[in-house]
Amino acid sequence: MTAPTPRPGIMEIKPYVPGKSGPADGDDRPVIKLSSNESALGPSPKAVAAAQAAAETIVRYPDGAATVLREAIGAHHGLDPAQIICSAGSDELLELIPKAYAGPGDEVLYSQYGFALYPIATRAVGATPVTAPETDYHTDVDAMLERVSENTKIVFLANPNNPTGSYIGRDEVHRLRAGLPDDVLLVLDSAYAEFVDRDDYSAGRELVDAGENTVMTRTFSKIYALAGLRIGWLYGPPAIVDVLNRIRSPFNVSSVAIAAATAAIDDHEHVAQALEHNRLWLPRLTQSLRGMGLTVHPSVVNFLLVQFPGGSDQAKAAEEYLAARRIYVRNLVAYGLPDCLRINLGLDHEMAALIDAIGDFMENV
Ligand SMILES: *Cc1c(COP(=O)(O)O)cnc(C)c1O
Numbered sequence: 001m002t003a004p005t006p007r008p009g010i011m012e013i014k015p016y017v018p019g020k021s022g023p024a025d026g027d028d029r030p031v032i033k034l035s036s037n038e039s040a041l042g043p044s045p046k047a048v049a050a051a052q053a054a055a056e057t058i059v060r061y062p063d064g065a066a067t068v069l070r071e072a073i074g075a076h077h078g079l080d081p082a083q084i085i086c087s088a089g090s091d092e093l094l095e096l097i098p099k100a101y102a103g104p105g106d107e108v109l110y111s112q113y114g115f116a117l118y119p120i121a122t123r124a125v126g127a128t129p130v131t132a133p134e135t136d137y138h139t140d141v142d143a144m145l146e147r148v149s150e151n152t153k154i155v156f157l158a159n160p161n162n163p164t165g166s167y168i169g170r171d172e173v174h175r176l177r178a179g180l181p182d183d184v185l186l187v188l189d190s191a192y193a194e195f196v197d198r199d200d201y202s203a204g205r206e207l208v209d210a211g212e213n214t215v216m217t218r219t220f221s222k223i224y225a226l227a228g229l230r231i232g233w234l235y236g237p238p239a240i241v242d243v244l245n246r247i248r249s250p251f252n253v254s255s256v257a258i259a260a261a262t263a264a265i266d267d268h269e270h271v272a273q274a275l276e277h278n279r280l281w282l283p284r285l286t287q288s289l290r291g292m293g294l295t296v297h298p299s300v301v302n303f304l305l306v307q308f309p310g311g312s313d314q315a316k317a318a319e320e321y322l323a324a325r326r327i328y329v330r331n332l333v334a335y336g337l338p339d340c341l342r343i344n345l346g347l348d349h350e351m352a353a354l355i356d357a358i359g360d361f362m363e364n365v
Contacts, residue, residue, distance in 0.1 A: 008104065009126040016116055020328040032353055035330040037162065037192075037303050037344045039225040040281070041274045044267035047226060047260040054259035062255035069253070070233075072262045079205065079235055085244055086253045086261075090191060090219040090232030093244065094156070095121045097215070100243050101185050102127040102153040109147055110156040111139040113164050113335055115189060118156045127153070137164045137297050137305065141172050145179040155180060158189040159204070160196060163332055163342045165299030169200035177207050177214060185240070186214045191232075192301040194223040194271065195278055201300070205235060212237045220257075222302065223274055224264045229257040278302050281345045288355045292362045303344035305337070312338035321361045327354055 019035025066086035074081035087093045094117050102108055104126040110118045112134045119129040130152070132143040139157060148155075157176065160167035177186055188204035207214040215236035221227035231253060234244065264270075285304060286296045295307035308314040312333075319331050319341055327350075330342040345351065 007126055009123040013120050013123045014334065016120055017334045019330045020323070022326070022328060029326060032327040032346060032350045034303075034344045034346050034350065034354065035328045035342075036227065037222055037301075037342075038227045039223050039274045039302060040277055040344075040346045040350075041225070041270070043225040043260070044264045044270035046267045046270070047224070047264035050263035051229065051256050051260040054256045057255055060255070061251055062253060062258055064250045064252075066253045066258050069231075069258045069262050069265075072265050073233055076265050077205070077235075083208075083238060083241055084233055084235055085241055085248065086231065086233045086258070087248065088232075088252050088254075088257075089221060089227075089230040090189070090217040090234070091117055092230075092248070092252060093217050093232060093234045094118070094187070094189065095124065096244050096247055097185065097187055098122055098125045098127060098154060100247055105151060106153040107149060107151040108154045108156065109144060109152055110158075111144060111161070113137065113161060113337065114156060115158045115162050116334060122154075134164070138166045139168050139172075141168065141176045141179070144176060148180060148184065152181075152184050154185045154187060156187045156189060158191065160192045160299075160301050162191065162301075162303070163305055163330070163335055163337065163340075165297060165301050165303055165305050165342075167196060167198070167201055167300050169198075170202040171200070173202065173204060174207065177211075180213075182211070182213055184213065188214065188216045190216055191219045191222055193218065195275070195301045197275075197279065198300060208235055208237065212239060215240055220261045220264060223271060224261070225274075226257070226260055226264060229254070229260055231257040231261045278345055281351055285343075285345060285351060285355070289358065292359055294358075294362070303342055305332075305340055306343055307337075307340045315339050315341055318358065318361050322354075322357055325353070325357045327357055 022031040070081040070084045098121045106127040107130045108122040108127050109130045112131050122129040132147045190203035193203035204216040217234045219232040289296045297305040332340045
């Protein structure tokens, strides 16, 4: 008997491992979920109200062009709405880009600890993932450029990167672009841009504007905490926007998501509160964990890469110990960082519970 066979590359995909949400044991005591990097304060109440109001209209198809939202994004960031595409999470765009620009025999380049979706999106179209080693858990532009070949079609750069929490400065990103051939598409995945408080950081719009070969992707899942609605966007040169609009699903963004995201982007006060909370806890949690003998890599975002001195066995034991206290963090075995856990910042009481639990764990092992 013969059965349908998927295209080459598909069976080489290692399925994405999401952050744990909690035990499936019917036990409904509250959990502390610090495994998927959503903003600690949750979404704007105005966004939630807009989603609830939009629920009244779900009998109708959404506006396939997400016009209202593209205009709101354009107004907020000073961008031309015609150069914006909205999507079902930025993940959708990160998958559409290889679909449009790479195929069998082509290479897609990203750094060693680059976001886990890149190899999936690459192999899904039959292209070959190529990784460049990082230096001290940062993207190494020289190592990236050394691995460019005549088959390279796309370079993905998450900046800041997940799961390392590190970033590279504007000058380094520009040096990467300048070193790439003009026909290589550079994708600046700026999912965490809003969190970054550094003068030398840029989310990349100036590189989009400077040429025909760079795009920037953004998301409403992280600072705006609308992860469950699946909404992201891309800013790109008109020709690339045209290509991606041809292959995206015609109604890829729901009416509820459009309404919620449009309200979220207008709630500046809520975003300011989320940033203030982050700026308070980023150094606090970093220092607490360092005080316990853990290596905490410098982070500019809302999560920490925490490395255990006892290696992968200790990291695994810590993950289990925390889970037993209903605290869920992200193990990074799939990223080749088995001695680390990724932990996002949460609410005050969640951070206190986390610090207590890790403190107890470190004292007892
Ligand atoms: C979370 C994340 C995304 C995208 O998330 P969506 O929910 O699909 O918008 C993209 N890139 C990185 C690096 C991320 O961490």
